[in-house]
Amino acid sequence: MVHNYSAGPCILPQEVLQKASESVRELEGSGLSLIEISHRSKDFVNIMERARSLVKEILNVPDGYTVLFLQGGASLGFYMSAINYMKKNGGRSAYLDTGSWSSKAIKEAKLLGEAHVVASSKDDNFTHIPKDWSVPTGADYFHCTSNNTIFGTQMKSFPKTDIPVLCDMSSDIFSKEINVADFDLIYAGAQKNMGPAGTTVYIAKKESLGKTGRDIPSMLDLLVHDSKDSMFNTPPVFSVYVSMLTLEWLKGIGGIKEIEARNNAKAELIYGEIDRNPLFSGTTAVEDRSTMNATFVLNDEGAHREMFDAMWNEAQINGLKGHRSVGGYRASMYNALPLESVQVLVDVMKELERKA
Amino acid sequence: MVHNYSAGPCILPQEVLQKASESVRELEGSGLSLIEISHRSKDFVNIMERARSLVKEILNVPDGYTVLFLQGGASLGFYMSAINYMKKNGGRSAYLDTGSWSSKAIKEAKLLGEAHVVASSKDDNFTHIPKDWSVPTGADYFHCTSNNTIFGTQMKSFPKTDIPVLCDMSSDIFSKEINVADFDLIYAGAQKNMGPAGTTVYIAKKESLGKTGRDIPSMLDLLVHDSKDSMFNTPPVFSVYVSMLTLEWLKGIGGIKEIEARNNAKAELIYGEIDRNPLFSGTTAVEDRSTMNATFVLNDEGAHREMFDAMWNEAQINGLKGHRSVGGYRASMYNALPLESVQVLVDVMKELERKA
Numbered sequence: 146m147v148h149n150y151s152a153g154p155c156i157l158p159q160e161v162l163q164k165a166s167e168s169v170r171e172l173e174g175s176g177l178s179l180i181e182i183s184h185r186s187k188d189f190v191n192i193m194e195r196a197r198s199l200v201k202e203i204l205n206v207p208d209g210y211t212v213l214f215l216q217g218g219a220s221l222g223f224y225m226s227a228i229n230y231m232k233k234n235g236g237r238s239a240y241l242d243t244g245s246w247s248s249k250a251i252k253e254a255k256l257l258g259e260a261h262v263v264a265s266s267k268d269d270n271f272t273h274i275p276k277d278w279s280v281p282t283g284a285d286y287f288h289c290t291s292n293n294t295i296f297g298t299q300m301k302s303f304p305k306t307d308i309p310v311l312c313d314m315s316s317d318i319f320s321k322e323i324n325v326a327d328f329d330l331i332y333a334g335a336q337k338n339m340g341p342a343g344t345t346v347y348i349a350k351k352e353s354l355g356k357t358g359r360d361i362p363s364m365l366d367l368l369v370h371d372s373k374d375s376m377f378n379t380p381p382v383f384s385v386y387v388s389m390l391t392l393e394w395l396k397g398i399g400g401i402k403e404i405e406a407r408n409n410a411k412a413e414l415i416y417g418e419i420d421r422n423p424l425f426s427g428t429t430a431v432e433d434r435s436t437m438n439a440t441f442v443l444n445d446e447g448a449h450r451e452m453f454d455a456m457w458n459e460a461q462i463n464g465l466k467g468h469r470s471v472g473g474y475r476a477s478m479y480n481a482l483p484l485e486s487v488q489v490l491v492d493v494m495k496e497l498e499r500k501a
Numbered sequence: 502m503v504h505n506y507s508a509g510p511c512i513l514p515q516e517v518l519q520k521a522s523e524s525v526r527e528l529e530g531s532g533l534s535l536i537e538i539s540h541r542s543k544d545f546v547n548i549m550e551r552a553r554s555l556v557k558e559i560l561n562v563p564d565g566y567t568v569l570f571l572q573g574g575a576s577l578g579f580y581m582s583a584i585n586y587m588k589k590n591g592g593r594s595a596y597l598d599t600g601s602w603s604s605k606a607i608k609e610a611k612l613l614g615e616a617h618v619v620a621s622s623k624d625d626n627f628t629h630i631p632k633d634w635s636v637p638t639g640a641d642y643f644h645c646t647s648n649n650t651i652f653g654t655q656m657k658s659f660p661k662t663d664i665p666v667l668c669d670m671s672s673d674i675f676s677k678e679i680n681v682a683d684f685d686l687i688y689a690g691a692q693k694n695m696g697p698a699g700t701t702v703y704i705a706k707k708e709s710l711g712k713t714g715r716d717i718p719s720m721l722d723l724l725v726h727d728s729k730d731s732m733f734n735t736p737p738v739f740s741v742y743v744s745m746l747t748l749e750w751l752k753g754i755g756g757i758k759e760i761e762a763r764n765n766a767k768a769e770l771i772y773g774e775i776d777r778n779p780l781f782s783g784t785t786a787v788e789d790r791s792t793m794n795a796t797f798v799l800n801d802e803g804a805h806r807e808m809f810d811a812m813w814n815e816a817q818i819n820g821l822k823g824h825r826s827v828g829g830y831r832a833s834m835y836n837a838l839p840l841e842s843v844q845v846l847v848d849v850m851k852e853l854e855r856k857a
Contacts, residue, residue, distance in 0.1 A: 147533055151542075166526040167522070177503055181512050182507060216572040216574070217573055218735055341537075342736065377576070381737060381740065382699065
């Protein structure tokens with residue numbers, strides 16, 4: 146068995162992969178593959194509606210919000226979030242800069258208006274989440290990134306403010322309880338906890354849309370997509386379907402409460418070992434540690450790197466290498482990664498200590 | 502066996518569906534599913550490069566062009582094509598209006614500058630391709646739609662002009678020989694002849710990019726995607742993979758020459774019957790008939806519709822209903838539809854004539 150620590154696209158539940166594989170061959174007795182039916186067929190419209198409704202149910206999305214399955218990843222979301230909320234005349238926005246993804250979002254917003262950075266941990270190589278900042282009154286919106294895959298930090302709380310709060314939750318959506326009402330827009334690429342690459346979920350408060358005075362290109366306009374029930378154009382059929390299956394799986398195991406408990410157990414196990422084992426150090430501020438991506442380094446790379454790399458490869462661990470911009474190691478522990486896989490890694494770390 | 506006339510997403514080769522299904526379970530002995538591996542892994546980078554190179558090989562793409570697999574469908578392509586070619590200052594473009602998709606493209610271009618319509622068949626409900634028009638000199642680019650799925654018309658030639666020619670080839674790319682050098686940009690949603698929904702291919706002449714004076718949002722900038730070898734952000738892994746398989750299949754059966762002969766044979770068979778059978782009429786100008794989508798009506802709907810609908814349903818024909826904006830019938834005969842399926846439909850039409 147491979148222990149899949151890929152940072153995304155990443156591990157999905159085995160039963161989801163099996164069902165998806167079957168449906169690519171034939172969608173439940175239809176005589177046709179999932180990927181050769183019309184997206185306007187009853188079969189697919191039902192899939193889209195089921196996926197949208199599972200998001201609402203699992204995250205307890207309040208009335209007045211729309212759920213959309215679009216394309217382009219969070220990378221297009223950086224621009225889409227800005228263009229749907231930045232006023233055309235004298236547009237001003239506020240960003241918290243917590244890592245590479247935040248920085249990219251800020252870059253896109255600057256094409257449309259002012260993007261004020263309320264705080265940044267860039268000088269500290271993003272190893273912590275900035276504290277002691279405030280959201281400026283009068284900005285069109287505030288934007289943040291809930292979890293920083295590359296650096297391994299995670300926001301543990303979000304500001305209460307009168308202006309719209311927009312959040313890129315690509316790498317920790319569906320991992321823990323959130324209060325959707327705290328946000329005007331949540332967007333997230335599917336390829337961590339929700340499904341395969343190729344679709345991006347948007348959860349938007351309808352009454353905060355359409356206020357910019359801009360003519361927005363149709364495909365970037367959240368109101369256009371909402372008016373067509375997320376079927377303005379041909380959706381990414383396969384990615385929406387597998388997201389639906391993954392959300393069914395999540396609901397089936399007990400929903401957010403259960404997955405949050407499992408994710409906390411995995412995080413405690415790995416961080417416990419990082420802190421205990423004299424050969425390793427965590428790379429982020431302890432209070433900002435991500436439950437999704439644990440980043441750590443060997444204290445003596447020269448002495449132990451070769452041995453450690455050989456050992457975890459031998460143990461069938463996949464994808465543990467840190468992001469090229471950080472180095473070291475990163476254990477991505479998305480929803481579908483079992484506690485057993487974390488135990489295998491911890492056992493390898495203990496074994497290294499004994500052997501080294 | 503189902504005879505799949507879906508207008509898109511549509512029929513794909515059986516061997517492609519089988520292989521795709523297997524790879525969702527496990528990608529060739531990797532121990533992991535195709536959809537849970539990193540897009541930066543060697544396995545997926547090879548898939549992306551193979552898909553890009555098959556496009557070049559099959560369409561005989563000249564040097565100096567880039568091939569990109571992006572997201573958003575042609576619907577995002579309408580805006581992307583415009584923003585990559587319309588000058589920031591005094592931008593002027595020229596469009597041929599041949600149907601719903603052209604009209605949507607024109608709408609998006611108008612957000613960026615002037616969009617001059619050189620000719621339109623709208624007053625004739627788009628039942629023909631306009632003749633006797635010319636491309637204005639001095640426009641930033643000329644845009645057209647090569648095949649009109651809804652109305653069943655197809656451009657049989659393209660203008661020779663000094664300004665960049667941009668073409669939405671979503672519904673007939675890979676169906677017949679084209680001279681890529683006649684175009685500065687070809688874009689096409691995958692879900693007709695190339696693969697499943699969820700990716701869009703762009704074939705762009707590199708030297709004609711970056712000339713607008715605009716700051717283009719990163720995800721909409723073809724130069725940005727080219728600079729990252731179509732991996733600027735996480736690509737739609739599954740859709741790119743299945744496109745690669747479909748292109749392998751196309752190459753395997755003999756490439757464009759062979760598929761063009763097959764498509765011509767299918768078109769001759771169906772149009773021959775439409776013209777011969779006194780119960781049916783074609784809906785488009787004969788010289789503009791699409792080899793991909795044959796649109797036709799019953800001459801006496803009241804007398805024969807119920808019987809005809811029952812008969813083709815009985816014959817396991819799927820997706821023959823015309824688009825809601827046109828009515829009647831539409832036989833979409835994309836690359837993977839075998840001649841045998843067209844023969845089944847023709848036999849049903851003959852039988853209706855005998856029974857009616």
